[in-house]
Amino acid sequence: MSSDRRPTTRRSLPGGLLATLLTCLALLGTGAPARAEGTPAAGSVTTVVDALRTGPVYVDPAFAAAVTTAQQKELADRIAATGLPIKVVLLPLNKGDAFDGKSKSLAAVVNERLGQPQLILLTNDDYGSWLTGTEWPTDTHQTRDSAAAVGLLKELKDAGLAARVGRAIDLIGSGKGTEVYRAETDRMNREYSARPHNDGAAPGTSSGGSPTGPVLAGIAVLAVLVAAGGYLVVRRRRAPRHTAFSFPDAVFAADLAADEAGLRRQAAAEVLALGEAVDGADGATAPGLARALDAYDAAGRVLDGARGIPDLAGVLALAAEGRAALAAEPRLPLCFFDPRHGAAGGRTEWRPLGRRERVDIAVCADCDRALRTRRAPQVLAVRDQGRTVPYFEVPADRSLWAATGYGSLLSGPEDTLAARVGTGQFSRTRQRTADAED
Template identity: 70%
Template sequence: MSSDRPTATAPGVLTAPGRRPLSGLLAVLLLACAVLLGTGSVTPARAADATPATKATGASIAEALKTSPVYVDPAFAAAVTPAQQQQLAEQIAATGLPVKVVLVPLQKGDAFDGRAKAMAAVVQERLGQSPLIMITSDDYGSWLNGYEWPADNAHQARDAANAVALIKELKDAGLAAKIGRAIELIGTGKGTEVYKAEADRVDREHAARAQTEDHADSPSASSSATGPFAIVAVLVLALVIGSALLVRSRRKPRHTAFTFPDAVFAADRAADEAGLRRQAADEVLALGTALDGADGATTPGLSRALDAYDAAGRVLDRADGLPDLAGVLALAAEGRAALAAEPRLPLCFFDPRHGTAARRTTWRPLGRRDRVDVAVCTDCGQALKARRSPQVLAVRDHGRTVPYFEVPAERSLWAATGYGSLLSGPDDTLAARVGSGEFSRAATRRQAADHKD
C-alpha cells in the first residue's frame, strides 16, 4: 500500500500522512460559505432577475429613449453636450437603424452593480425592442461597448465599438466624436473590417517597435557614432534633457511575452470579488466531498487530487483579489482532473472563470512574433478564430489595468503558469508550485512592489 494513500481515521474522515482531516476543513469551508451567503448574490444582474431598483432605473432610461435615441446622464453632459446629442440623434436617424446610445456612469453597488452589460440588458428588456443596437459607456467610462439584439452580430456593433478604441486619429478625440464614428461604422457595416485593419496596424507597429528596440540594444548598434562631435552632442543632449529621459525611462512600458491594446479590457473589469470568493469556496467544498468518496485502490490520481485540495485551501485562505480566487478555481479543477479517469484540459487561459477549456490552440499576442500553446474555452477560441480580442481577466498592476499574464512571473504564480495552460509537463502542477512556496513568494514580492509604489 502506498504511503500516500489516504487512511480512514474515523467515519467520514479521510486523511493522509501529514495532512489535516478533510472533514475538519469541510466544516470550516461550510462555515465560510454560510457567512458569505449572508452577503447575498452579487453576480451580474440579468434582465429576468434584476432587482426592483434596477428595473426602475432601467425603466427611466427606456422611457427617455422613447423620445430621443440618445440618453446622456448629467455626469456625461460636459463630454456630450445637448447640441452634440442632437447631432448624434440626427446621425442615427440617417442610418435607418434602431440604434440607441446610453451613457451612464457605473460603479459597484449601483442599480446595475457597475456592469454595462447588465445595464444594457435591463434597458433592452424595458424597451421591449428587438432588433436593437445599443452603444454604451463601459464599466469604467473609458471606452465604448456595443450590443445587439438578436445576438447575430448582423451590424457588427461590438467590433465597431472596439475599433473606435484603436483608431489612431480618434486617440485624443472627444466622446461625442467617438460615438459618432461608432454609429458610422455600424451604419456602413464596416465595424469588423475596420477593427481587423486597426488591430493589424497596432500589431505591425508593436512588432516594428520591438524590432527597433532589439536592434538598439545590440552591441553593433551601440558602437556606431564614435566621432568626437557625436560624443559632444550626446553629452549636451544628456545635460539638457537628462531628467526628462529619467522620468520617461521609469514610465517605459514593460515588454513581456504578451501585449494587448487597452480596448480588450472590457470583460468583467468590475467583477465581484465576494461572489467569486463564494464560488471558490464552493468549488473547494465540492472537491473535498469528491475526495471523501474516492477509493485509493481505483483512483491512481488520488494523491495529486489531495495535493490540489490542500493547495486550494491554502490559496483560498490567503487570496488577495480576483487573480488568487481564480487560482483557487484552477486548483480545484486540477484536483477534479486528477480524480477523473480520462485526461482533462485546465481552465480557460484567458479567464479561468470561463470554465474548463474546450481545446488547445496556438496564440500569437499582438506585437509579438512568438506563439504560445494555450487552453481556451469555446467562446475565446471562436474570438481568436475571428481575429477578435478574447475576454481576459484584467488586474491592476503598478496603477495600470493589464491582463493578468502581463504581471511579471516573479510576482504572480498565475502569470507564470497561465492557470495551468503553461505548465511544462505532467509532474509540473499548480499544486506542486503552491506546495513549493511559489505562491507565497510571489505574493510577498507583489506586496513589496505595491508598497514601493
C-alpha cells in the first residue's frame, strides 16, 4: 500500500490529499442563496411552526409544484373532516439544516415547539419523496402504519405526493392504517413468493450473474425477508424471532432524491478527521495504529474514485473501521442496510425469502426495531444495469460493498475493508460494473 497518503505520528497530513479534502469541503459548502437579514428562511423552524399555528398544512416552496395551493386547501379540509389534531409538514431536508436532514428530528422539533398535548404529524421522509407518521402521546390512531401503507398501495403507485398525503389522512381518520398496511405487505409477500427465485445464492450474487429478485424499471419490490434469532453486540444472546416482511417501493425510490453532494461533504470531513486522529496518535499506546493508517489510506482512495452514493457510503464505513482500530476495542461496523444510519447497535440474522442461508449482520437500532415489528428497514438502493435494487443484490464480483455488506459480511479480524481496497478489489469491481453497463 502506497505511503504517499499516510500521515505518520507527529507529522502533518499529506499536502495533496489535505488540499483536496479542504477544497472539496469549501466548494460543496458554498452556494447557499442569500436572503435579507432577519427574514426567516423557508423551511426554518420559526417559519414551519408559525404556519402550523394558523393552519394544519405547511408546504415549503420547493414542494409547491407537487402540492399546489388548491391541493393544500383540500388536505386542510380532509383534516378538518377527521376532527383529529393532524398536521402536515412537507419540506426538503438536508444535512446541516435546522433538522440535521432527519425527518425524526423535524417531527421532534415541531412537536416540542407547538407544545400540543396531542399531535398527529405527517411529514416527508429524509429524502422528500415518501411519508413518515408520528403521533403523540401514543400511536392511538395508527399514524405510523397509515403513512407506511400509502407507499404500498397499488392504486397510488403513480400518484403524486398530495394524493399520498390525502390517503394517509383518510387512513388515520378511519383507524384502519394497520389493517391496510398488513394487508398490503401480505399481498406483496404472496406475489413475491409466487415468482421464481434463486435458492442458495449468497447476498449480492445470482446464478446468472445478475441481480436476484423481480425488479420493475425505476422501482423495486424485492427482498421479502425472514430474520430469526437476534444477537446482541458481543455475547450474541438469544432474542425474539423476526417475522417476514416486504421492502416497499418507497424504501428504494426515496434514495433517488438523496443528497450526493451532502454525503460527499460528510465523507470528506470523515477522512480528514480520521487523518488528524492518526496523525496525533502514538504508536506506543495505539496498537491499532497500523490498521488505522490502512483505513485512512483506503478511505482516501475510495473518496478520490467515488462515483456515487454507494462509494461515498463506503468511505464512511472505512473511516469507522479506522476509528475502531485506533480505539483498540471491539466495535461493530456501520449498519448493514445503510451505512448512513450510523454505527450498529447489535447483530442479528436474516435471510431473503427463497434463499436457504441466514447471514449474520450488524444493524442500527432503527433497523433492528423495524425487523422485529415486520417493517421494512430503509435500505441503500443503487442503480444497476438500468434497474433500482438494494445494494446487496448487485453481484458481489461487481460490488465490493455487496460482497462485504460494508463490513458486516467480513470473514474475520484479518479480513478488513481497508485490506480489500488495498488489494485492488474496489478498483476491479468498479471496472466490472463499468463493463457490465457498456
